[in-house]
Each structure stands twice: as structure tokens, then as C-alpha cells.
Amino acid sequence: SDQTHAIAEKGCMVLDIAHLRVVPTTRGKADEDNYGLAPEDVVEAMAEDRSKGLVPFFLVPTVGTTSTTAIDPLRALVAVAREQPEHVWVHLDGAYGGAAAVCPEFQHWLDGVEGCDSVCVNTHKWLLVSFDASLLWVKDRRPLIRALALDPEYLKNDFMQSAPNYKDWQVPLGRRFRALKLWFAFRRFGASGLRAHIRQSVALAQRAEQLLEDDRRFRLFVRARMGLVCFSVAFGGRELNEALLRRVNESGKAFLIHSVVDGVHFLRLAIGGLEVDAWHIDNVVRVLASALSELVEEKLLWQQLQRAHLKAASLTGA
DSSP: OOTHHHHHHHHHHHHHHOOOOOOHHHHHSSTSSOOOOHHHHHHHHHHHHTTTTTOEEEEOOOSOOTTTOBBOOHHHHHHHHSSSSSSOOOEEEOOTTGGGGGGGGGGGTTGGGGGEEEEEEEHHEEEEESSSSSEEEEEEEHHHHHHHHHOOOOGHHHHHHSSOGGGSSSSSSOOTTTTTHHHHHHHHHHHHHHHHHHHHHHHHHHHHHHHHHSSHHHHEEEEOHHHEEEEEEESSHHHHHHHHHHHHHEEEEEEEEEEEEEEEEEEEEOOOOOOOOHHHHHHHHHHHHHHHHHHHHHHHHHHHHHHHHHHHHHHHHH
């Protein structure tokens, strides 16, 4: 969709795939108050592509889009893919939201995942593992290995048939021992610790939402469901939003990022650090409120000076 991470487009660039169909999303159509990918729009897009002699072969739904944590209706999208004459590989981008599946109450976000051909989750985003460490699961590893396996004489050894050779699962030949830090993180926190971390992130995001709503100068862009809060200044437009973002980031007291969806510029507060607690949330909202007050006062002062200058110029001219 138009909310899919740009890495999908980059993958097409690497593979020299010329035809990338980006399906527009509509707020609330497939995901309540958010920008999920509507299955009926995918059906229409695939039919249109087939009418042009193209063959749809790859579909990328997302659980937790980068900009707004939208959730694509996975089960329905898998059904659309399976209705096609040729096999359509369904890859679930669960880089962020997929981690929430450690909590039973959030597993419905991945309803239908068993129908996917592959799934990716970035443990460094929400599972307390340092960058970088991504999990890739494939339903059938054989197509992947057939596409990437090479066995030159100098790589042959006595263990090739007794264990998976991950050089055949990826583009690079070598790989770092990323599994070690996953093992340490899982041993340190356990399933209960990871669940507690996810739940706390969600609760803190809701706390930030409430504080921003209490300050009526801010408005939410979408409701927080994970650890991401999307909001903007309720007045002043994009210019004031951008000024607020610069002011806060340059202060060194907090760091936010932005996005633009549906032509709306908004700020994004990402919550996921191990030691982040209610104090940090309260503080970042105070920083935002203070920075906004400063910007408004500066603008009012500038307007007053400008009016005074114009008045003086008018009197001088008279």
C-alpha cells in the first residue's frame, strides 16, 4: 500500500522489477481510524494489472505501518492472494507490530498469519535487542534456497547436509552471530519480561495521548494502539509543526520524528526504550508544551514589531 515501508520499493530496485503497484489507502476503510490496505482495492488492482498482461506475484501486508501503525487485514488479504490463478507470495512486514504477538491480547493483529509465505519481525525495534537483529520465517524454505544456493568447491565441507547452511538463505555469503544477542535478551527478560515491556509501551503511549489531549493546543492524528503517538499542533499548519519539531530536537531534551499522510504533516513520539517510564512521558509533553509556548510568543512578538514598523513607516510617509 502507500503506507508500506520504502524497503519494499528498494527490494524491487535491487531485483530490477519495473512494475510496483502501490495501492492507495483510505482512512477507516480497512482499519478503524487508520490507513489499512483494503482487500477489495487489492482485488481491483490485480484485475487491472492482469488486463494489461501483467502477473501479480508478490503482496506485502503490514502489521504496524511506519507512519501510523496501521494494521492491514491479513486474513482477508491472504484470501485474495490465494484466489489468483498463479501463486502470489504473501510476505508479512511485521517489523514493528509483529513483536506485539508475544502478548496474547494483541495476537489478533496477526490473525491469518498462518497463511503467509514469509514473515519478518525486527527484534531491535520492540523486543529489547540491540540493532540490528531481524527474524525471518518462511513457510517453505525450498524456493528461497533454490534461488540463492551456490556450492563452489572451496565451500564444500562434511557438515553441509547435517545442518542448515544459511549462506543459501540470504544474499551475503557470511553472516554475523546475531542469534547470540537474541539468546541473551530472551534469557535476561524471558517471555514475561518481554510481554511486560510491550504492555508498558502501549500504556505509556496512551498516557502521552491523554496529556496531549488535555493541552488543547495539540490534536491526535490517529489513536495510539502500539507504542507510537501521532499528533500535531491544532493551529498554525505545517510551518508551526516543523518549527516545533526543530525546536524540541535541537533542545536535546527529546527526539521526535515526523511523517506526512493524507497531506497532513504530523509529529511522531516513539516509545520503546527499556527504561522509559511515566516521568519521561510527562517530561516530553512538558518540553513540547514549553517549546510551543515559546514559538507562539516569538511569533506574536514578531507580529507586534512588524505592525509597529508598518505604523511608523506610515506616519513617516504622512
